[in-house]
Amino acid sequence: xxxxxxxxxxxxxxxxxxxxxxxxxxxxxxxxxxxxxxxxxxxxxxxxxxxxxxxxxxxxxxxxxxxxxxxxxxxxxxxxxxxxxxxxxxxxxxxxxxxxxxxxxxxxxxxxxxxxxxxxxxxxxxxxxxxxxxxxxxxxxxxxxxxxxxxxxxxxxxxxxxxxxxxxxxxxxxxxxxxxxxxxxxxxxxxxxxxxxxxxxxxxxxxxxxxxxxxxxxxxxxxxxxxxxxxxxxxxxxxxxxxxxxxxxxxxxxxxxxxxxxxxxxxxxxxxxxxxxxxxxxxxxxxxxxxxxxxxxxxxxxxxxxxxxxxxxxxxxxxxxxxxxxxxxxxxxxxxxxxxxxxxxxxxxxxxxxxxxxxxxxxxxxxxxxxxxxxxxxxxxxxxxxxxxxxxxxxxxxxxxxxxxxxxxxxxxxxxxxxxxxxxxxxxxxxxxxxxxxxxxxxxxxxxxxxxxxxxxxxxxxx
Numbered sequence: 001x002x003x004x005x006x007x008x009x010x011x012x013x014x015x016x017x018x019x020x021x022x023x024x025x026x027x028x029x030x031x032x033x034x035x036x037x038x039x040x041x042x043x044x045x046x047x048x049x050x051x052x053x054x055x056x057x058x059x060x061x062x063x064x065x066x067x068x069x070x071x072x073x074x075x076x077x078x079x080x081x082x083x084x085x086x087x088x089x090x091x092x093x094x095x096x097x098x099x100x101x102x103x104x105x106x107x108x109x110x111x112x113x114x115x116x117x118x119x120x121x122x123x124x125x126x127x128x129x130x131x132x133x134x135x136x137x138x139x140x141x142x143x144x145x146x147x148x149x150x151x152x153x154x155x156x157x158x159x160x161x162x163x164x165x166x167x168x169x170x171x172x173x174x175x176x177x178x179x180x181x182x183x184x185x186x187x188x189x190x191x192x193x194x195x196x197x198x199x200x201x202x203x204x205x206x207x208x209x210x211x212x213x214x215x216x217x218x219x220x221x222x223x224x225x226x227x228x229x230x231x232x233x234x235x236x237x238x239x240x241x242x243x244x245x246x247x248x249x250x251x252x253x254x255x256x257x258x259x260x261x262x263x264x265x266x267x268x269x270x271x272x273x274x275x276x277x278x279x280x281x282x283x284x285x286x287x288x289x290x291x292x293x294x295x296x297x298x299x300x301x302x303x304x305x306x307x308x309x310x311x312x313x314x315x316x317x318x319x320x321x322x323x324x325x326x327x328x329x330x331x332x333x334x335x336x337x338x339x340x341x342x343x344x345x346x347x348x349x350x351x352x353x354x355x356x357x358x359x360x361x362x363x364x365x366x367x368x369x370x371x372x373x374x375x376x377x378x379x380x381x382x383x384x385x386x387x388x389x390x391x392x393x394x395x396x397x398x399x400x401x402x403x404x405x406x407x408x409x410x411x412x413x414x415x416x417x418x419x420x421x422x423x424x425x426x427x428x429x430x431x432x433x434x435x436x437x438x439x440x441x442x443x444x445x446x447x448x449x450x451x452x453x454x455x456x457x458x459x460x461x462x463x
Contacts, residue, residue, distance in 0.1 A: 069394035075419030077412035079181035082152030087410030088389035089159035102247030121150035167271030197221035293376035342386030354416025386433035
């Protein structure tokens, strides 16, 4: 039996903004394959899209030559670990050691700093649980705290604080391990360990325990974290002995008829004394410059809660026009100094060819579509993200204007152009996010901005 209410009901109408029948019909009639489209379809459905879209014209622009190049040697390899920020930061320091000691090549131990990074992140996470324990589970800061926990990612600011606090050691003193170079399972287990310790803290908090009691639980939990990291990465040394080959001009000789190696005598170091004696830089003199077109330029900013070490300063930066950043980078290159920098590596770069160029992959021509987005628009729509760090080690100038930049990556010498990439200047405009440079290369008026009270950005701004 039909009710009066159902008799009066109007025919169903599509919800506002939905894909209704008329729009679906329009979409169907808007496209019909012609001969060119059928050729595209046949090629696309049987081929790798990147190979099809790669612009041969843009690829041919790279002649492999650079007018200015920083003195550095060797390519590091982060392998299956998300430690690009650590490699890029250390690649700023490696040339100092090689030049000072006359070495052909040299690498710092990434396992050493990785150990302290994860220990500090674990402590920061549990401290955050204590501080935010009364938060609503839907609170955005609480959710981010419990999503990030203690993964691989980081910034120059993380490396700076770790080096200042813990120093550095050569790779031979604390060698890489399987889990140093392939962190997936280790990171998963560490996250579960920390969550279990966080649960202990929250249970005790629910019983009414005060902050001091919760912190004692945290300190006990850190013993398990230290044990876990030691079994995965090794126990970091508090002191060590190290020697190296003497400079080439110092030739090995013979003593009692036995050939002598060109080695220095063993010398005892602490990680802190090794950093001071072989690098000797004041890391606080390096500053971060961003190009964030969604924020006003010429302003000082700070990321809330963006640090790995409790008690460290939050990461700050001055936002500049991209041309101003390029000029500062050129000064550093002319001074024979690498420039660590962060980029959105997920677009228009070829690992096979070691190239980064805007529109390197011409998907618009391949599919007959338009995809016009500015850098600011990508940022507004949450697409622009600095997910990788490398180091600028050269540039190629034409009438004083950079045409391309030479990049030292940390993906091993079997990627790119034997570990190097060519970054064309238009790609710099579109996808370079921030750079790290010494204050001597930064204009005084820009340095002054760092002394101004910063605008605070929420912890999720960069993510």
